[in-house]
Every structure is written in C-alpha cells, then in structure tokens.
Amino acid sequence: MRGLSKAVESVKSSVTLRINSKAKALKKSGKDVVLFTAGEPDFATPDEIKNAAIDAINANFTKYTKSSGIIELREKICQKLKDDNDLDYSPDEIVVSNGGKQALFNIFGAILNPNDEVIIFTPAWVSYAPQVAMWKAKAVAVSTSAEEEYLPKRESLESALTDRTKAILLNSPNNPTGTVYDRKTLEMIADFAKTHDLYVVADEVYEKIVYDLEHVSIASINGMRNRTLIINGFSKSHAMTGWRVGYSVAPFEISKEIAKIQSHTTSNINSIAQMAALKALDVDTSDMVVEYRKRRDLIVDLLHKAKFKFFKPKGAFYVMIDVRAFLNGKTTEDLCIELMEKAGVAMIPGDGFGLPGFVRISFATSQNQIRKGIERLSNYLN
Numbered sequence: 023m024r025g026l027s028k029a030v031e032s033v034k035s036s037v038t039l040r041i042n043s044k045a046k047a048l049k050k051s052g053k054d055v056v057l058f059t060a061g062e063p064d065f066a067t068p069d070e071i072k073n074a075a076i077d078a079i080n081a082n083f084t085k086y087t088k089s090s091g092i093i094e095l096r097e098k099i100c101q102k103l104k105d106d107n108d109l110d111y112s113p114d115e116i117v118v119s120n121g122g123k124q125a126l127f128n129i130f131g132a133i134l135n136p137n138d139e140v141i142i143f144t145p146a147w148v149s150y151a152p153q154v155a156m157w158k159a160k161a162v163a164v165s166t167s168a169e170e171e172y173l174p175k176r177e178s179l180e181s182a183l184t185d186r187t188k189a190i191l192l193n194s195p196n197n198p199t200g201t202v203y204d205r206k207t208l209e210m211i212a213d214f215a216k217t218h219d220l221y222v223v224a225d226e227v228y229e230k231i232v233y234d235l236e237h238v239s240i241a242s243i244n245g246m247r248n249r250t251l252i253i254n255g256f257s258k259s260h261a262m263t264g265w266r267v268g269y270s271v272a273p274f275e276i277s278k279e280i281a282k283i284q285s286h287t288t289s290n291i292n293s294i295a296q297m298a299a300l301k302a303l304d305v306d307t308s309d310m311v312v313e314y315r316k317r318r319d320l321i322v323d324l325l326h327k328a329k330f331k332f333f334k335p336k337g338a339f340y341v342m343i344d345v346r347a348f349l350n351g352k353t354t355e356d357l358c359i360e361l362m363e364k365a366g367v368a369m370i371p372g373d374g375f376g377l378p379g380f381v382r383i384s385f386a387t388s389q390n391q392i393r394k395g396i397e398r399l400s401n402y403l404n
C-alpha cells in the first residue's frame with residue numbers, strides 16, 4: 023500500500039460529533055438529557071417553502087440544472103445582497119452549493135495553493151481548519167478572548183502575518199461565541215487586508231440572527247468588494263439545514279474558479295431544494311429571531327443568577343461558559359461527558375473550537391429545556 027493523503031490524515035475527527043452521538047444514544051436508552059448541543063434551528067421549515075418544493079416535484083423540476091444554480095435563484099440572491107447588505111453583484115458572481123459548508127470548501131479551493139496560510143480567529147467553528155488542511159494549506163489561529171468580546175486585535179493579526187498569508191477568515195455573527203463584529207473591528211480587518219493584499223473570507227450564515235447590533239458585511243466597506251468572498255445560506259436563516267442550500271458570493275474571476283470546482287464535484291445542487299430556496303427569499307422569518315432573543319435573554323438571566331462566567335451573545339444561538347474552575351484536572355471533554363451522564367445536560371466542549379476550558383451551550387431549544395438544563399448544571403456544579 024502506498025499510504026493515504028497526509029492532508030486528510032492530519033484532520034482530526036470531530037469532538038462535536040462524538041459528543042452528539044453519545045448524547046443521542048443516552049437519550050435513546052431512556053435517559054432524560056437536556057440537549058444543548060444542536061447546531062441548528064429547532065423550528066420547522068416554513069410551510070410556503072415546503073410547498074414550493076412539492077410544487078417543483080409535481081412540475082417535474084427534477085433534472086440537472088446549471089451547476090452554479092438556476093438563474094432565478096442567483097438573481098434573487100443578488101437582490102437580497104442589494105436589499106440587505108447594499109452590495110452590487112451579478113448572477114455570475116454567485117454559485118449555489120450544498121450548504122454554506124460546500125461554498126466555503128469551493129472558495130478555499132479557488133484561492134489556496136499548498137502551504138498558503140489562512141488566518142482564523144479562535145474560538146472558531148470546527149470545519150474551517152480541516153477544510154484549509156484538505157486543500158493542503160495551513161490554518162493559523164489568532165486567538166480572541168471573552169474579556170475582549172471575542173473581537174480580534176490588530177496586533178495579533180500583525181504577529182500572525184507571514185509572506186505566505188493569503189486570506190483572513192471571519193465569522194460574524196459567530197459560532198461558537200455569539201460575538202458580532204462592530205463596524206470599527208471590520209474596518210480594522212479591512213485596512214489590514216488592503217495593506218497586505220489579502221483576501222477576506224466572510225462567513226455570514228448567521229447574519230439574520232442578531233440581537234444588539236446590526237450585521238455589517240465586510241464586503242460593503244470601501245475597497246473590500248473585490249477581495250471579499252462571502253458564504254451564506256438558508257440553513258440558519260430559514261430553518262433549512264437538511265435541504266443543503268448555501269452559496270458563495272465573489273468577484274467574477276474567482277466565481278469562475280469556484281464554479282469549476284462545483285461543476286466537477288457535485289454538478290448542481292438538488293433542483294427541488296433550489297426551488298424551495300427561491301421561495302425562502304420571500305419568506306419573513308423574523309418571528310424565529312424574536313423567539314431566539316427571548317431565549318437569549320432567559321439564558322443570560324439564568325446564567326447570571328447561577329453565577330457562571332460567560333460572554334453575553336449578541337448574535338447566533340450559542341453561549342460559551344467558562345468552566346475552568348470546575349475542571350479539577352479533567353479535560354473539558356471529560357467534564358462534558360460527566361455532565362451528560364450524571365447531570366443530564368449535554369454541551370459541546372470548547373476544545374474543538376480551540377478554546378478548552380469553555381463549553382458551548384446552544385439555545386436553539388425551548389425555554390423549558392433552557393430552564394431545566396441551567397438548573398441541572400447549576401445544581402451539579404455549584
């Protein structure tokens with residue numbers, strides 16, 4: 023045997039998946055576990071969207087489409103970019119893909135050469151570094167902290183810079199911290215990217231879920247349009263995780279390369295899901311955000327009362343709590359397993375996000391579950 027891909031071998035299996043499957047197995051065996059692990063909305067996909075998919079099937083819209091996505095959907099995404107983000111793009115600068123996740127993979131493929139470096143702010147979503155590694159490039163972690171609202175500092179960007187730095191990845195609103203980058207921070211990153219001629223990959227999948235400040239796309243900052251590559255999708259905004267619809271937004275020359283990768287890997291995404299997404303762009307889901315806000319306020323209040331240390335999330339549906347005081351020599355993953363088995367609360371350890379000593383709670387669950395879960399946590403730990 024001649025061996026395997028070193029790049030793929032270097033990718034670790036996901037802690038998130040390990041914890042999730044353990045929690046689900048416990049639940050299946052009859053144990054009452056509060057699941058704070060979900061990385062997806064707990065709402066159903068709105069009926070209008072489901073009906074658009076049913077109509078598409080009945081109209082036999084079941085064949086290959088253009089691999090970048092149907093023109094109507096790409097046109098409507100351009101309209102959304104104009105209305106929501108004040109950005110001007112044409113449909114050939116959009117590639118519809120199997121979720122934001124594939125859009126991101128395509129983007130990295132389009133811009134990275136072996137050994138190029140991508141700066142990633144940690145804590146970070148678990149798939150960025152593995153994707154960069156799979157394209158044989160290197161993820162360079164730049165840490166952020168709760169004390170600084172998980173916002174990056176120019177000094178730490180400067181110290182991570184090398185002559186191989188190709189791109190900066192940012193995710194706002196952020197999974198797992200719930201931070202939302204303010205305009206000043208975005209301007210700092212934009213200035214840094216322009217000074218050093220870098221791309222910015224902006225993961226905006228949680229853009230609709232904000233509580234305290236508006237989402238600003240870094241592409242809208244002066245001079246950034248042609249060096250920004252956006253990923254977005256319908257999973258979080260329209261409770262459509264299983265439909266697998268996302269997209270990339272990038273200048274034409276880069277989108278051409280993205281489209282090549284897409285066409286030679288999956289061709290188009292599911293034709294029916296594209297019709298559902300087309301409808302989704304007409305469906306207002308602000309009622310979901312109203313409910314997330316109530317849950318955010320509730321969980322913040324409960325965590326305060328139970329005297330936990332945490333950063334109050336401004337967007338997305340996660341809160342990271344500091345559990346360093348409870349580790350007593352254990353790893354964070356061990357503590358999470360103990361809490362799951364003994365206290366009946368399942369959470370994701372921060373290790374996979376690059377922040378051991380912290381755990382991520384997802385509040386994409388009912389207010390009752392939130393009350394029950396935080397009470398159990400507090401009773402067990404305090």
Ligand SMILES: Cc1ncc(COP(=O)(O)O)c(C=O)c1O
Pocket residue numbers: 061120121122123124147193196197225227254255256257263267268
């Ligand atoms: C930060 C972040 N980016 C991207 C994604 C990808 O979502 P999808 O592929 O479902 O669009 C997720 C999903 O959990 C996420 O949390």
